[in-house]
Amino acid sequence: MRFDRIEEKLEILADAAKYDVSCSSSGSKRSNKNKGLGNSDGMGICHSYTPDGRCVSLLKILLTNHCIFDCAYCVTRRSNDIKRAAFKVQEVVDLTINFYRRNYIEGLFLSSGIFKNADFTMERLIQVAKKLRLEENFNGYIHLKSIPGASDELMREAGLYADRLSVNIEIPTVSGLKKLAPEKDHSDFIKPMKKVKNEIIQYNSEKKLIKSTPKYAPAGQSTQMIVGASGESDREIMLSANYYYKNYNMKRVYYSGYVPISNDPRLPSLGSQVPMLRENRLYQTDWLMRFYGFDVNELLNQQFPNLDVEVDPKLSWALRNQHQFPVDVNSAEKEMLLRIPGVGLKSVHKILQARKFRKLNYDHLKAIGVALNRARYFIICDGRGWEKQDLSASRIKSLILRNSAGKFRKEYSSQLSLF
Amino acid sequence: MNSPKCLLYDGTFKGLLTCIFVAFDEKLEVNNILAPGIHKTDIFAENIEVITDETKAKRVWHGFQKFANHRSQNAVYYAYLSELPKIELDILRYFQHTFKSKANIHGDFTNKHVLKIAQTAKKVGREKHRMEAFVRFQLTKDKIYFANIEPDFNVLPLIEKHFTSRYSDQQWIIYDLKRKFGLYYDLQKAQIIQINFSKNLSLSEEKTRIFDTSEIEFQKLWKKYFEATTIESRINTRLHIQHVPKRYWRYLSEKNPLHK
Numbered sequence: 220m221r222f223d224r225i226e227e228k229l230e231i232l233a234d235a236a237k238y239d240v241s242c243s244s245s246g247s248k249r250s251n252k253n254k255g256l257g258n259s260d261g262m263g264i265c266h267s268y269t270p271d272g273r274c275v276s277l278l279k280i281l282l283t284n285h286c287i288f289d290c291a292y293c294v295t296r297r298s299n300d301i302k303r304a305a306f307k308v309q310e311v312v313d314l315t316i317n318f319y320r321r322n323y324i325e326g327l328f329l330s331s332g333i334f335k336n337a338d339f340t341m342e343r344l345i346q347v348a349k350k351l352r353l354e355e356n357f358n359g360y361i362h363l364k365s366i367p368g369a370s371d372e373l374m375r376e377a378g379l380y381a382d383r384l385s386v387n388i389e390i391p392t393v394s395g396l397k398k399l400a401p402e403k404d405h406s407d408f409i410k411p412m413k414k415v416k417n418e419i420i421q422y423n424s425e426k427k428l429i430k431s432t433p434k435y436a437p438a439g440q441s442t443q444m445i446v447g448a449s450g451e452s453d454r455e456i457m458l459s460a461n462y463y464y465k466n467y468n469m470k471r472v473y474y475s476g477y478v479p480i481s482n483d484p485r486l487p488s489l490g491s492q493v494p495m496l497r498e499n500r501l502y503q504t505d506w507l508m509r510f511y512g513f514d515v516n517e518l519l520n521q522q523f524p525n526l527d528v529e530v531d532p533k534l535s536w537a538l539r540n541q542h543q544f545p546v547d548v549n550s551a552e553k554e555m556l557l558r559i560p561g562v563g564l565k566s567v568h569k570i571l572q573a574r575k576f577r578k579l580n581y582d583h584l585k586a587i588g589v590a591l592n593r594a595r596y597f598i599i600c601d602g603r604g605w606e607k608q609d610l611s612a613s614r615i616k617s618l619i620l621r622n623s624a625g626k627f628r629k630e631y632s633s634q635l636s637l638f
Numbered sequence: 639m640n641s642p643k644c645l646l647y648d649g650t651f652k653g654l655l656t657c658i659f660v661a662f663d664e665k666l667e668v669n670n671i672l673a674p675g676i677h678k679t680d681i682f683a684e685n686i687e688v689i690t691d692e693t694k695a696k697r698v699w700h701g702f703q704k705f706a707n708h709r710s711q712n713a714v715y716y717a718y719l720s721e722l723p724k725i726e727l728d729i730l731r732y733f734q735h736t737f738k739s740k741a742n743i744h745g746d747f748t749n750k751h752v753l754k755i756a757q758t759a760k761k762v763g764r765e766k767h768r769m770e771a772f773v774r775f776q777l778t779k780d781k782i783y784f785a786n787i788e789p790d791f792n793v794l795p796l797i798e799k800h801f802t803s804r805y806s807d808q809q810w811i812i813y814d815l816k817r818k819f820g821l822y823y824d825l826q827k828a829q830i831i832q833i834n835f836s837k838n839l840s841l842s843e844e845k846t847r848i849f850d851t852s853e854i855e856f857q858k859l860w861k862k863y864f865e866a867t868t869i870e871s872r873i874n875t876r877l878h879i880q881h882v883p884k885r886y887w888r889y890l891s892e893k894n895p896l897h898k
Contacts, residue, residue, distance in 0.1 A: 222855040226862055233866035254806045254825075261800075264771045265881070267892055269868040272877030279867065317856050320783060320808055321775045356807075478871055493871050572745030583748045 220313060229314070231304040235284040235295050236330055239387070239443065240473045244276045244325035244360045246438040247382040255356035257319055257326075259382060263360075264325055277328040277362060278318055282306055282343055286332030290400035291483045292389065292448050295332045299481070305334075311347050312355065319359050326360030326382075327351070337368035337407075345373065348380035360438070365411035367403065374414040378436040383470070384415050387443040391459040395449035399485055415440050416467050439470035446501060447494040448477040448486055453526045454519040457504055461515045464508070474501045500526040507533055510564060511557045530616060534560040537597055538612040548600040549578050561593030592623050642669035644683040647726075648690050649673035651718055654726055655695035657688045658733050662698075671726035698733070705736050710744040716759035719792045728754045766793040770800050772882075773812060774891050776857075777850040783810040786889060792817060798828050857891045864892035 245263030265274035283305035284295040294301065315327045329347055333340050344363050351357040363381040365374060377384060386408050390396040393405050415436060422435035442463055444456060460472040476498040479489045504526060507513040511533070518532050519525075527535040537544065537560045546555050548570060556567045569587045573579060578601035585591055596615045610618075643666045647653035654671065661668045669683055703711065714732060717725055731751035736743050746752045768789075775783035783805070787794075794814050798821055801812065805823070813820030813833060822831045836844070887893040 220852075220855075222859070226859055229859055230862055230866045233863050237867045237869055251803050251806055256805070256807050258804050264767070266771050267864065267890065268878055268881040269864065270875060270878050271869050271872035272874040272881065273869075273872075274881070275864065275867065278863070314859070317852075318860060320805070321777070321856065321860070322773045322785070322805075323860050476872075478869060495872065569745075569747055573747040576746045577748055579748065586753055587747055 220310075225310060225314070228304045228306055228310070229280070231302050232281045232284060232306060233279065235332075236279045236281045236328070238294065238475065238478065239279060239328070239330060239364075240273070240475045241328070241362065241385060241441055241443060241471070242274045242276050242279070243383075243438075243441070243471060244362075246470060247360060248437050249358045249360075249382060249434070251358050253356070255358050256316070257357055257359035259326060259358060259360040266323055266325065276325045277360065278315055278324045278326070279328040280306070280311070280314075280330075282311065282329060282331040282340075282347070283334055284332045285334045287335070288333055288400070288402055290389075290403065291481065291485055292399055292445055292477065294480050308343065308346050308350060312350050315351060315359075316355055316357065319357070324359075326362070328362040330364035331366070333366060337366045338370050338373060341366045341369040341373045341377065345377050345380065348377070352380045362438075365415065365440075367407040367411065369411050371410075371414045374411045375418060378415060378418050379433055381436055383438040383440060384411070384436050385441045385443070386412050388459075388463070389443065389445050390449055391444045391451050391456045392449070395451065399449055412440065412442070412463075412467050419468065439468065441469055441471040441473065443473040443475055445477050446474050446498055452524040453497070453501065453504070454521075454524040456501060457508070457515050457519050460505060461508065472505065474498050474505070496528055497526070500528060500532060504532045507536075512554055513558075529620060531560070533558070534593055534616075534619070538616055541612060544597040545599045546597060548584065548598050549574050559594055559597050561590035561595075561597075563588075593619055642667050642683045644668075644670040644672060644685050646672050646674075646685055646687045650690060651715065652692060652695040653688065653690040654718060654729065655698045656691045657726070658730055659691075659694040659698045660686075660688050661730060662737075668727070668730060670724070671730060673721075673726070676723065702733060702736060705740060705742055707742045707744065710736070710742055713744065713755050713759040716762040716796070717755045719796065720758045720762050721792055722758060725754075725758060728758075762791045762793065762796075765789050765791045766796045768886065769793050769797050772886050772890060773797075773801075774889060775810060777853050778848055779850055781809065781850075783808055785810070785812050786815050787812060788816045788889070789814065790885075794819070794821060802828050861892050 242265070243263055244259065247259040249258065250260040251258040263276055265276045267275040269275060281295070283303070284301070285303050285305060286295045286297055289297040311327070311329065315324075318324045319326065327347070329344055331340050331344060344366070348361050348363055351361065361381045362383040362385065363377050365377065365384045365386045367386060374384070388408055390399055396403065396405055418435050419439065422432060425432045444459065446456060456474070463469045463472055476494040477487060478493050479487050479491050482489060504518055507518060508515055513536070518536055523539075526532050530538075537558070543558070546559055548556070553567060553571060556562060556570060557564070562570070566587055566589045570579065570584075573583065573587065580601040581591065584594070584600065596610065596619070645657045645660065645668055647657050657671050660666065666686075706714075714729055717729060728751045732743075732755050735746075735749060735751060743749070743752055744756070747756065769787055773785045773787060775785045778784050792814075794812065794817070797812070801810065801821075802823055807825070809823060809825055811820055811822045811831070818832060820831050820833065821828045882890070882893070
């Protein structure tokens with residue numbers, strides 16, 4: 220291996236891949252067979268975290284940053300004057316194996332700029348995955364990017380070696396995409412997504428009959444949307460996310476606050492803030508939809524098209540729906556416990572177990588890990604009535620804000636500090 | 639006879655189970671159980687030295703298994719590995735509570751001992767997971783992948799399975815510097831080893847003598863990758879440290895200046 224050359228390429232091609240936020244390495248069921256290398260049958264592991272706080276679990280690189288497209292929001296766009304590089308297939312294989320053996324990573328996340336055409340690029344990505352699986356007997360995690368417009372045959376082959384496939388939708392609305400990436404067609408994104416979805420459905424039904432059916436993308440597919448590049452409301456973003464969850468069985472939709480990278484007048488200018496708080500609220504909404512039984516329309520609708528930045532979306536929902544409270548912690552159904560602000564999935568689980576033994580009071584809830592500073596306005600439990608029933612929503616909100624320290628507080632506290 | 643007793647045991651899990659057996663058998667009121675090297679705080683309690691006895695330990699464990707499910711059993715073992723002061727006493731209370739209720743008590747979080755055991759087990763589980771993440775192997779000239787660790791809790795017994803099944807085609811050693819023992823996997827199975835390190839291990843000539851010539855190059859690549867993947871405009875040191883506490887940094891090659 221020519222280490223100096225590799226180092227140069229790695230720097231360029233890791234830098235270009237870093238805006239892809241997906242880092243998940245879980246959800247696959249590939250175990251180590253015949254004393255091969257690696258497994259990805261358990262939970263994912265974050266082997267390190269970058270100084271920006273994001274997890275590093277996969278070697279996330281582009282095969283090349285040469286690209287025939289010129290999408291305004293992308294660093295590797297054709298018109299951008301940057302250093303270009305390309306890995307050879309074998310170089311990516313060697314890097315992956317050597318990093319994996321040292322326990323640096325869970326596997327490979329390989330994406331690419333589009334050179335020549337979609338199929339040519341997709342073919343190269345598949346070559347890497349195939350070599351890793353067949354020649355190196357590698358059972359670690361492989362995430363391949365589905366190149367928009369790639370043919371069905373290639374998508375079929377990709378799923379045989381990869382654990383996860385993803386196409387980044389990038390711009391949540393069709394009109395936004397037209398504006399920022401006029402050369403790309405929305406249907407090109409959908410095509411590989413649809414193929415992968417159908418293959419997974421087919422695999423699952425064949426698996427029931429024939430046990431040895433070769434695995435197809437066992438960790439499913441995911442996508443990503445840029446937030447704050449083309450002026451969508453939170454509602455538009457989450458409706459779009461909901462659409463992909465429902466219609467394409469997405470395992471995950473990622474939200475990526477737009478990091479300004481160009482002076483293009485269609486986009487937020489260089490030096491403007493990355494909307495990290497907004498991104499955080501969108502993820503919270505995503506979780507409420509997937510794990511807490513909320514419908515997207517309860518959280519975001521025509522009347523409330525954007526999320527409240529000051530408080531989390533569940534609290535914000537509860538404040539608008541005070542008639543559903545208080546909830547009696549000792550008798551309420553699980554579905555309703557999940558809707559109490561300050562009570563997470565784990566607390567709900569513990570409450571359900573612990574209340575079999577005795578009635579729970581404030582101290583018990585606190586020991587269990589419930590955030591009482593928020594929950595107290597919405598619950599009744601043993602030994603304590605519901606004292607806060609006469610408080611208005613805005614009063615409760617200001618009490619909660621005053622008695623807690625949010626990590627993003629400094630970003631919106633300028634008005635509050637006057638009082 | 640009714641004065642509180644302090645049991646001294648050898649620090650092994652079987653030893654602790656023997657203590658629990660003795661406490662039941664002789665109806666002792668126990669207010670402390672101590673491993674070697676830990677000094678007691680209550681000077682009035684009478685010391686009793688308990689000799690580890692496999693049969694007694696097994697009887698207690700089997701009795702416990704009758705009521706406790708897999709979760710409870712794991713929680714107790716994990717809590718024991720925490721080596722936290724006084725955790726033995728919580729384990730004893732956990733057993734007493736189980737035998738008294740004749741039921742699995744894992745969910746009874748309003749009992750402070752049950753909650754303590756559950757929370758401690760959680761901490762140990764977290765440390766186990768961290769070690770699975772933060773171990774950084776270095777390839778030696780003998781083609782053995784070698785890593786040092788210094789975990790807060792004694793998690794080496796817990797991570798054996800993970801590393802054996804993941805790296806089944808390479809030889810590796812994970813060595814706990816704090817507790818002075820390690821695991822060596824020889825392509826067949828993992829076994830416990832002890833190493834006498836030479837004093838100059840930290841010197842760079844010593845390192846070049848031991849480690850493969852490509853080793854430093856891969857560390858460089860990894861560090862380069864780590865730096866390139868950071869987004870400057872999103873730097874969030876608080877979050878970074880929350881995920882990778884500083885005490886682990888010395889073993890992470892990406893967080894350190896390279897030797898040589």
